Amino acid sequence: MPISAGDTAFIIICTALVMLMTPGVGLFYGGMVRRKNLISMIAMSFVSFAIVSIQWVTVGYTLSFGSDIAGFIGGLDHLFLNGVGMDGDGIPDMLFMVFQLAFAGVTLAILTSGVAGRIKLSSFMVLGVLWTTLVYDPLAHWAWGGGWAHSLGALDFAGGTVVHISSGFGALALALVIGNRVGFGKYSMEAENVPITLLGGAMLWFGWFAFNAGSALAADGLAVNALVVTNISAASGAITWMLASWIKGKPSSLGLISGAVAGLVAITPGSGFVGPMAAIFIGGSAGLLCYSALLFRVRKGLDESLDAWAVHGVGGFWGAIATGIFATAAIGGVNGLLYGNPGQFVIQLVDASVAAIYAFGMTYILAKLVDKIMGLRVTEEEEYVGLDISQHGESTIA
Amino acid sequence: MPISAGDTAFIIICTALVMLMTPGVGLFYGGMVRRKNLISMIAMSFVSFAIVSIQWVTVGYTLSFGSDIAGFIGGLDHLFLNGVGMDGDGIPDMLFMVFQLAFAGVTLAILTSGVAGRIKLSSFMVLGVLWTTLVYDPLAHWAWGGGWAHSLGALDFAGGTVVHISSGFGALALALVIGNRVGFGKYSMEAENVPITLLGGAMLWFGWFAFNAGSALAADGLAVNALVVTNISAASGAITWMLASWIKGKPSSLGLISGAVAGLVAITPGSGFVGPMAAIFIGGSAGLLCYSALLFRVRKGLDESLDAWAVHGVGGFWGAIATGIFATAAIGGVNGLLYGNPGQFVIQLVDASVAAIYAFGMTYILAKLVDKIMGLRVTEEEEYVGLDISQHGESTIA
Amino acid sequence: MPISAGDTAFIIICTALVMLMTPGVGLFYGGMVRRKNLISMIAMSFVSFAIVSIQWVTVGYTLSFGSDIAGFIGGLDHLFLNGVGMDGDGIPDMLFMVFQLAFAGVTLAILTSGVAGRIKLSSFMVLGVLWTTLVYDPLAHWAWGGGWAHSLGALDFAGGTVVHISSGFGALALALVIGNRVGFGKYSMEAENVPITLLGGAMLWFGWFAFNAGSALAADGLAVNALVVTNISAASGAITWMLASWIKGKPSSLGLISGAVAGLVAITPGSGFVGPMAAIFIGGSAGLLCYSALLFRVRKGLDESLDAWAVHGVGGFWGAIATGIFATAAIGGVNGLLYGNPGQFVIQLVDASVAAIYAFGMTYILAKLVDKIMGLRVTEEEEYVGLDISQHGESTIA
Amino acid sequence: MKQVTAIIRPEKLEEVKTALEDRGYFPMTISEVKGRGAQKGICIQYRGSQIKVDTIPKVEIYMVVNDEDVRPITDTIRKSARTGKFGDGKIFVSPIEEVIGIRTDE
Amino acid sequence: MKQVTAIIRPEKLEEVKTALEDRGYFPMTISEVKGRGAQKGICIQYRGSQIKVDTIPKVEIYMVVNDEDVRPITDTIRKSARTGKFGDGKIFVSPIEEVIGIRTDE
Amino acid sequence: MKQVTAIIRPEKLEEVKTALEDRGYFPMTISEVKGRGAQKGICIQYRGSQIKVDTIPKVEIYMVVNDEDVRPITDTIRKSARTGKFGDGKIFVSPIEEVIGIRTDE
Ligand SMILES: Nc1ncnc2c1ncn2[C@@H]1O[C@H](COP(=O)(O)OP(=O)(O)O)[C@@H](O)[C@H]1O
Ligand SMILES: Nc1ncnc2c1ncn2[C@@H]1O[C@H](COP(=O)(O)OP(=O)(O)O)[C@@H](O)[C@H]1O
Numbered sequence A, B, C: 001m002p003i004s005a006g007d008t009a010f011i012i013i014c015t016a017l018v019m020l021m022t023p024g025v026g027l028f029y030g031g032m033v034r035r036k037n038l039i040s041m042i043a044m045s046f047v048s049f050a051i052v053s054i055q056w057v058t059v060g061y062t063l064s065f066g067s068d069i070a071g072f073i074g075g076l077d078h079l080f081l082n083g084v085g086m087d088g089d090g091i092p093d094m095l096f097m098v099f100q101l102a103f104a105g106v107t108l109a110i111l112t113s114g115v116a117g118r119i120k121l122s123s124f125m126v127l128g129v130l131w132t133t134l135v136y137d138p139l140a141h142w143a144w145g146g147g148w149a150h151s152l153g154a155l156d157f158a159g160g161t162v163v164h165i166s167s168g169f170g171a172l173a174l175a176l177v178i179g180n181r182v183g184f185g186k187y188s189m190e191a192e193n194v195p196i197t198l199l200g201g202a203m204l205w206f207g208w209f210a211f212n213a214g215s216a217l218a219a220d221g222l223a224v225n226a227l228v229v230t231n232i233s234a235a236s237g238a239i240t241w242m243l244a245s246w247i248k249g250k251p252s253s254l255g256l257i258s259g260a261v262a263g264l265v266a267i268t269p270g271s272g273f274v275g276p277m278a279a280i281f282i283g284g285s286a287g288l289l290c291y292s293a294l295l296f297r298v299r300k301g302l303d304e305s306l307d308a309w310a311v312h313g314v315g316g317f318w319g320a321i322a323t324g325i326f327a328t329a330a331i332g333g334v335n336g337l338l339y340g341n342p343g344q345f346v347i348q349l350v351d352a353s354v355a356a357i358y359a360f361g362m363t364y365i366l367a368k369l370v371d372k373i374m375g376l377r378v379t380e381e382e383e384y385v386g387l388d389i390s391q392h393g394e395s396t397i398a
Numbered sequence D, E, F: 001m002k003q004v005t006a007i008i009r010p011e012k013l014e015e016v017k018t019a020l021e022d023r024g025y026f027p028m029t030i031s032e033v034k035g036r037g038a039q040k041g042i043c044i045q046y047r048g049s050q051i052k053v054d055t056i057p058k059v060e061i062y063m064v065v066n067d068e069d070v071r072p073i074t075d076t077i078r079k080s081a082r083t084g085k086f087g088d089g090k091i092f093v094s095p096i097e098e099v100i101g102i103r104t105d106e
């Protein structure tokens, strides 16, 4: 198949939109922390994107998409983009590479939320390289690069497992290793800049269209299906989370946008496999489920600070399972439980569980390692003054 | 005609860009209200998008684009997206559906401006569903779904009537029903966050390219014409409004961006029918006209708070008429007054007038109804503390 | 070649993305000035875009792309877009026109940084029209419209010379004519809103994908190469600048984002000619080089306020030369020094030097002229209260 | 000398400034604050039972003035800042022992 | 009357407000400030040698109260704002000569 | 004890802080304010006739200090904050009756 201008146009632009999600994550989280850590949260998203950009074009891409080694990792045939050219199948190989780069970048940015307001920038940079190489790259290989999950027939259209379970459970491990923020639970650490969070959320919703639809790798009906179900699920999640929080008090705009993100996460793996009406249900239940996970996390006194676990981890897990339930061959060629194929449901469960365990375990080990070698956490004084000043020498006015 | 990858790529991305206009509207208006209502304005744009997303895929689309009933409304053949598939004519039917969804979402968001700082969130949600169903959907059907305006030959390329006249005159009715803000006219209610408004304005200008160009539903010369005249009209409106306000005082950046929006609104219906030089005139006069409408509104002591009527209502009306004047067959196949076809001018006038009257009247009735049943307006105390706290339990720092 | 839907879709969307860079520039710079000039910086970006939009469709396009006159300027054959139609070669001529418009707009916006916080709005508007007409348009003609640089074989894929050298050296001249801000060097004028700068930076990085990839004017392998090297260079520049500033103190997020912009600037001319591994080097050295230029500028006590010269001027110059070094025929059909074609290196050096000298000299003359006729600079009192109040009658809260 | 500090509604700031100007009182320092008054701020009845008490945005103005100017200034502020509704604000008068100009030598 | 001004950690604001409420002290004015204390603010050891001293965000609360309320209020604030760590803040008491309501006539 | 309150140009903050530091005066509280001075703030000639008077951003610093430190502090501030241009600011000295540390018991 020669290069198609339409498909190439589509994926180039999708790459740009997905890239925008990374600062989107930074703003989304930045508004949720105390003002003294606002710059730090945004900066970490840029740092994530910058280091992953270099990691990916040197070793990351080949570890993910190089020729399969034992179902676990890609070989080094594409080291330094060797053999990744301007031609390809429908779209240039190089384009597939950079589209995938944007995914790897945003995933690391999501991970930063678990250590908000207390991680050393230098340690984060080291950890970030290790994490992308040893957690993200294998997971990407498993699902999309010809690894075991792929062979098993696990479905992950746009990264529910690769992006969200990995970062969500990774953030959980990270939060456990680094420990709670000083004063957590004792005094309020409420979101201090809701409008910035809403802006970041808007950038995420926007970019997610490209994230999911672009994963069709062609501008076709499948991409359109992904686009449609993505929006429906986001809307549905926004509404249910908002209503659930309304029952407990006021319908905060943070609840609304968190619900939207929960819906976006949950539809990600199934966006090329499920239909619009299923999406209403998948997103809606994601809103309720992730909100419950958040409340559970808070009750446990665990400072997984900005709920990457509750939203991305739990939402991603639910999405993987939901794909196994609602997938219909009419859309993506595979049926799920509801359409008489319980095997798919089991496969999804296995895939998601292994990914969650691997991401959690490996992140835990890496975090411990970095902590031992160079210390993961800033000093109490640095935490107190905030990471903006202590890590970047900058501060937000007022 | 089979699915075209180029056209499909185009409309998928356009859909994403138009979607971004909804939070863009939220930020645009959010910066114009007092800080205590900033979150509320942004949140209402997300709420609008969320509820319309669900309304549209269940009943809205079929009411607008289902088989015509008496020229007034669409039938229920596409209820729950029944029969809306992944194939279609040039682009998948499903893609046309979701592109149109984004239009419906942003329209409701514009409507919120008329009741800024005083509407109950719950009542807005009810009103929003009703309004989209009973005002937006019929108007979309009239113009694009095979309704009477369509049969009459009225031209509305991208929604001057459907989107702007409807929301502008709707906001006016809403403002009349809900009444002025406490203290309106007595003390200043100036824009408190101009940079946020400018950011929102940038998102609007950006998204509008997709709004108008995408309305060609193909990546062709017509789309390009729409893109070009859209930008010209925006620039022209920005300049004239700024200059006009310069004569009366200082050239505020709010005037600049309001003028740009006025230009964007005014070119919307004609963007597939008029040429670049006409666009300079259409946008430029929109800047002056909408600014005058704003001054008129202020003189009348009417708190149509953020001038949806002056900008979208009057601008949309002018745009409809201007299309009847400047349309040239060389571009969109139809001539206007200037090119020897006065009939088109009359048609445009009739269409715009009926739409304005219907939108105003029906909105008035719906608002009265909701007001009677559940109360449209917050209590004076809630208004005083602001909607951020009273409706969302949140606040912007400082 | 008939119109390609894929390519047309691509360039329409790229145009929108490049347009977004203009407010991006406004926010990027707005965060760097004192709060009293924040609105002014953003507003000037909109003003730039508005006036260039009109200039371009009337005279600018034809001066740049009209039939060549003596290698220096385009003829008036396309005055008022005469003969620029909806058909063309691959993409409609009109689309090429508007894509180029977005470049001209953002270039003028970059120029505003040199006079931050002290230029009269009215004088800027006059200067802006003159500058675009007499500096930008000729440079665009030289490189892309069939002018002498084009004939010479100088390579400028996406505007390293046309956009960045012109605005960077122009800003330097402008800063010299208008003089330092009152109190410059005596008291701190640090960035007061870093998050806004980071947001603006994100918009730039995002839009730059379209800026460079779109310059292929087709959705093909070349566009993809541009996309890939653009991102790599940005990431590389971000990292080196950050590390360099780390050695001298803290790794500020401003350093990070400035480095990214430096990398983006430097890859611009070569993005269709060099490969991914060269991009790591080009971006990385741009980070170091532009940072050194900034330090040099500060040591010289020169208030080229927001370092358009250091980043765009020096970065653009380095990019032009780097293209002459690293260009490889495998990508863009031309070899550079490293691939055995030293002649290209010399051509690049000549082209960049002439452009820098012309931009500097002509800007200097124009600035002097405007200064003589109507005064370039606000009064000391107006500068003291800030341009937001004195030029726009607006202010940012708190 | 005295410092007259007034906490007023943000919406009334322009009116108060103008009223003071008209009477020749220019120098002042303004800041944005949040506050709650004797009514425990504002009580929002929420879902029948819940009562939310919170602070709301106010503007604080202070002017350092000669003793004889205190009365006319407080009168002016009261007149221009009043709406008659809860939340109109308060004025405090406190002693200032010395005022030093930075530019001029005393 | 007296003005009690307390500079506290932003994180402690809710706790302090609630503690004051519980004891019946409602009226207050709050603003966001930055500050450094006697410890020269916070010293961050940077690259072995460099010592960065800077100001950090604080919240300032002030309440104008009757003389007899000063002690209970300062006690309440101290208890609710304390963490035992550096940067807990300070309370200042200063004289107020007059308090005027804007809405009511005196 | 006394409270020394200085309203200065935002641009001068770093210089003033450093100057105070150099003389051993660390504790201070800083806030962002807007103000206008005796010159009626700044008058901008606008279109010949119109005169716009407005408030402009300032920084307020206050330090609660022992009586004997007032003079050296005000001198330091005046020297470091001065540019000789309009708008350099003012310093006010007012009485403080008590200072209570929150962390320590007195
Ligand atoms: N005793 C006080 N001490 C400090 N600030 C006060 C006091 N009383 C009132 N204020 C300030 O004045 C504002 C308005 O007071 P008031 O009119 O009594 O308010 P409300 O009607 O909102 O309760 C309060 O929000 C608070 O900022
Ligand atoms: N003498 C003082 N004058 C003015 N403000 C003070 C003074 N002492 C302390 N403060 C304020 O109180 C805050 C906390 O003081 P303290 O607990 O001593 O701080 P830290 O432990 O951070 O040095 C300071 O950040 C400052 O805003």
Ligand SMILES: Nc1ncnc2c1ncn2[C@@H]1O[C@H](COP(=O)(O)OP(=O)(O)O)[C@@H](O)[C@H]1O
Binding pocket: D027, D028, D029, D030, D062, D063, D064, D065, D103, F007, F034, F035, F036, F037, F038, F039, F040, F041, F042, F056, F058, F085, F086, F087, F088, F089, F090
């Ligand atoms: N009498 C006063 N009461 C309160 N604030 C004052 C007074 N005089 C001056 N200020 C504050 O000091 C700032 C600078 O004063 P000054 O140098 O006189 O200003 P300007 O030159 O701008 O008129 C003012 O903007 C205001 O915030």
